[in-house]
Structures are given as C-alpha cells and as structure tokens.
Amino acid sequence: MTDASYPDWDAVYRDNVSWVYRLMYSKVGNQPDAEDLTAEVFMTALKPLRVSATVPEVRKYLKMTARTVLASFWRDRMGRQITTIDDDVPDESEREVLESDAPDRVRQVLTTLPERYRRILELRFLQAFSVREAAGQMGVSVANAKVLQHRAIQMAAQMNQEAL
Amino acid sequence: MSGRPVRRFVDGLLQGRRIARARPDDVEAQEMKTAIEMRAARTGSDSPREDFVTDLHRRLAEQMGDAPQGESRSSWGPSGTRRQVVIGTGLAAASAATGIVVGRNLLAPPRAPTEASPPAQGVLDPNAGAWHAVGASADLPKGGAMAFDLGSVNGFVHRADAKVEAVSGVCTHQGCKLWLDAPDSRLRCPCHSTSFSLEGETVTHQLPTAPPPLPKFEVREINGVIEVLAPTKPA
Numbered sequence: 001m002t003d004a005s006y007p008d009w010d011a012v013y014r015d016n017v018s019w020v021y022r023l024m025y026s027k028v029g030n031q032p033d034a035e036d037l038t039a040e041v042f043m044t045a046l047k048p049l050r051v052s053a054t055v056p057e058v059r060k061y062l063k064m065t066a067r068t069v070l071a072s073f074w075r076d077r078m079g080r081q082i083t084t085i086d087d088d089v090p091d092e093s094e095r096e097v098l099e100s101d102a103p104d105r106v107r108q109v110l111t112t113l114p115e116r117y118r119r120i121l122e123l124r125f126l127q128a129f130s131v132r133e134a135a136g137q138m139g140v141s142v143a144n145a146k147v148l149q150h151r152a153i154q155m156a157a158q159m160n161q162e163a164l
Numbered sequence: 165m166s167g168r169p170v171r172r173f174v175d176g177l178l179q180g181r182r183i184a185r186a187r188p189d190d191v192e193a194q195e196m197k198t199a200i201e202m203r204a205a206r207t208g209s210d211s212p213r214e215d216f217v218t219d220l221h222r223r224l225a226e227q228m229g230d231a232p233q234g235e236s237r238s239s240w241g242p243s244g245t246r247r248q249v250v251i252g253t254g255l256a257a258a259s260a261a262t263g264i265v266v267g268r269n270l271l272a273p274p275r276a277p278t279e280a281s282p283p284a285q286g287v288l289d290p291n292a293g294a295w296h297a298v299g300a301s302a303d304l305p306k307g308g309a310m311a312f313d314l315g316s317v318n319g320f321v322h323r324a325d326a327k328v329e330a331v332s333g334v335c336t337h338q339g340c341k342l343w344l345d346a347p348d349s350r351l352r353c354p355c356h357s358t359s360f361s362l363e364g365e366t367v368t369h370q371l372p373t374a375p376p377p378l379p380k381f382e383v384r385e386i387n388g389v390i391e392v393l394a395p396t397k398p399a
Contacts, residue, residue, distance in 0.1 A: 013221060014371065017370075018212060021211075026210065027204075029199070029200035031213070033183055035212070035220075039220050039223070046224060078183075078187065103201075103204075103205040125178070125199075125202040125203050125205070125206060126207075149174070150174075153198060157197070157198040160194065161194050
C-alpha cells in the first residue's frame with residue numbers, strides 16, 4: 001500500500017478533506033477560518049500535484065502546504081505565529097496526522113487549575129454556555145464571570161508554557 | 165499584563181467568529197493559543213460542514229477543468245480498477261474510528277443531505293429469489309432492529325409500528341459493511357462516516373454527493389418467523 005497512488009484529484013480530495021479541515025480547526029478554533037484555510041490548502045496543492053505521487057507522499061505534501069498556509073494566515077492576522085503545524089511526522093498515515101495531544105493537554109491543565117477557574121473554562125469553552133448562563137450556574141455576577149474567565153485563561157496559559 | 169486584545173480574541177472565538185487582526189505580545193500570544201486549544205477540544209465541533217465540502221469540491225472541479233463528478237474521466241489515468249477501489253476503501257477505514265466518534269457526539273443537529281432529489285430507493289428483486297428465515301418475530305420488538313447475513317446478501321430488519329421492513333447492509337458509496345448503532349437507530353458506514361436510517365434513507369454523510377438510499381428487501385412474517393426475499397443459493 002505504500003506505493004499506491006490516487007486515481008485522480010477527486011480521490012485525493014475525498015480522502016483528505018476531513019483531516020485537513022480538522023487539523024486547521026484545531027489550530028484556529030473557529031469554523032469560518034478553518035474552512036478558508038482548508039480551501040486554500042486544496043486550491044494550492046492539487047494543481048501541481050504529481051500524477052505518480054504515492055498516498056503517503058500526497059499526505060505529506062498536503063500537510064506541508066497546510067503548514068505554510070497556516071503560517072501566512074497568522075503572519076497576516078497577528079504578525080506572528082500563534083499556533084503551528086509540527087513537522088515531525090513519523091508515519092504519514094491519516095491517523096497519525098489526526099492525532100494530537102492538545103485535548104489531553106487541555107484536560108490536564110484544567111485539572112491543575114483552582115476549582116472556579118476550571119469550572120468557568122469548562123462551561124464556556126467545552127460546554128458552550130454563554131457568559132450569562134455560566135455566571136448563573138456558578139452563582140456569580142456576569143461581570144464576575146468575565147473576570148474569572150480572563151484570569152483562568154491567563155493561568156492556564158502559564159501552566160501550558162511551563163509544561164513545555 | 166495581558167488585557168483587552170486577549171479578551172476580544174476570546175469573545176470572538178467563543179462566538180465562532182473569524183479571528184480579527186491584532187498584534188499580541190508573547191504573553192498574549194500564549195493565552196490566545198491556550199484559548200484556541202480549549203475551544204478546539206470541545207467534542208464534536210471539528211467535522212467539516214457538508215455544504216462546505218460540496219462547495220469546495222465544485223470550486224476545485226472548476227480549477228482543475230474537470231466535470232464535478234468526473235471520477236471516470238480522470239486525467240490521471242484509468243480509474244475504477246479493482247486496485248484503486250481497494251486503496252480508497254482501505255485508507256478510509258484507517259480513519260473510521262474518528263468518524264464514528266464524531267458522528268455520535270455531534271452537538272449540532274445532524275446534517276441532512278442537500279441534494280434536491282435523492283435517487284429513489286429500490287427494492288431488491290433477484291432473478292431467482294426465495295424466502296429465507298432471518299429470525300423469530302418474538303426477537304424483534306417494536307422499534308427494534310437486528311442484523312442478518314444470508315451469504316449472498318446481508319442487511320438489517322426492523323419493526324416500525326406493526327410492519328417489519330428490511331434494508332441492505334452494504335453502504336451504497338463503496339460497499340463497506342454497515343453496522344447497527346442501535347441506541348441511535350442508525351446504520352453507520354465504517355469507511356466515510358455515512359449513516360442511514362433503519363428505513364434506508366441517507367441521513368448524514370461527508371461526501372461531495374449523497375450516496376443513494378439503501379435498497380429494501382421484501383419481508384414477510386409467517387408463523388412467528390421473519391423471512392426475507394433473497395437470491396436462491398447457488399446449486
């Protein structure tokens with residue numbers, strides 16, 4: 001299977017669009033940008049793709065294109081890279097590409113936060129509650145919930161950095 | 165100390181908006197990164213929208229100067245050979261676990277196929293058919309479903325109201341065997357996360373075009389036995 005190739009661009013697209021989108025989504029955290037970036041990857045990558053490229057080569061090439069596309073996206077929006085796509089691909093299989101330790105790291109960081117910080121982040125980020133709803137659940141004012149949320153992110157970011 | 169840029173960034177992120185321009189310092193950049201990771205960790209929010217996948221496929225077809233569904237008109241060489249079909253299926257199977265998890269955890273309502281007029285649902289009508297027993301009526305309660313495999317065909321019977329119905333157990337996209345997700349009353353394809361209702365209608369898919377519905381079998385119940393009309397066994 002290592003030297004197998006795709007029959008046409010259509011097959012390349014069908015087989016890879018999901019993971020490219022998921023990868024981009026995990027790097028920008030919102031749907032409209034993830035869609036634009038996914039589109040850019042395929043618009044850029046498909047045309048110059050070699051006919052004879054094997055499946056792993058195609059995957060690697062798509063990932064490298066995604067890496068470049070994301071980097072220029074961040075340069076444009078923030079003047080610096082906020083998130084990156086790593087180069088270390090031991091095995092270019094789809095599973096490998098999809099695997100990320102980010103969700104685990106998030107969970108780990110959350111457990112180390114003080115209870116109220118953990119709670120506000122879970123409610124807002126993981127369970128999609130509005131500030132008002134989250135404040136209601138925690139029995140604090142909306143203003144209070146906003147402050148809690150901001151401090152919680154600051155602390156989580158610090159822990160994230162220390163963990164690296 | 166970080167402040168307003170990060171707040172604005174996080175507000176936008178939690179509202180699902182595009183990322184706005186800013187010029188964060190090191191600390192703020194780290195906080196933004198953390199916020200993105202937390203947002204992206206929300207279960208079931210990372211599947212591409214079907215409309216997006218279809219639309220991008222159309223745009224790419226224009227760019228590549230190809231007909232939208234030109235699978236057999238490939239400029240890359242002959243297609244549809246056995247080898248290529250096998251490759252396609254194998255690759256997709258590698259990511260099947262992910263697809264299933266996403267399908268079951270979606271917070272958003274399932275996306276219905278967008279095609280205006282999906283292909284009609286056919287009834288399997290073999291040249292030489294016979295009634296084959298697939299199970300006892302008593303084993304199939306109202307609302308229940310069960311799998312059967314007759315060798316030449318396999319599928320799932322279910323009881324809607326009083327009537328028993330049966331549909332094929334093979335995905336109409338590339339022929340992968342469906343599995344019964346009983347709690348959700350869905351038949352799911354391990355290859356491309358397509359799902360069908362127990363009646364055989366296509367419910368969700370991530371493909372550029374919706375696969376046709378599953379063919380139905382003729383079914384009857386006689387003396388407490390459920391029978392399906394299937395091809396006679398080869399002599």
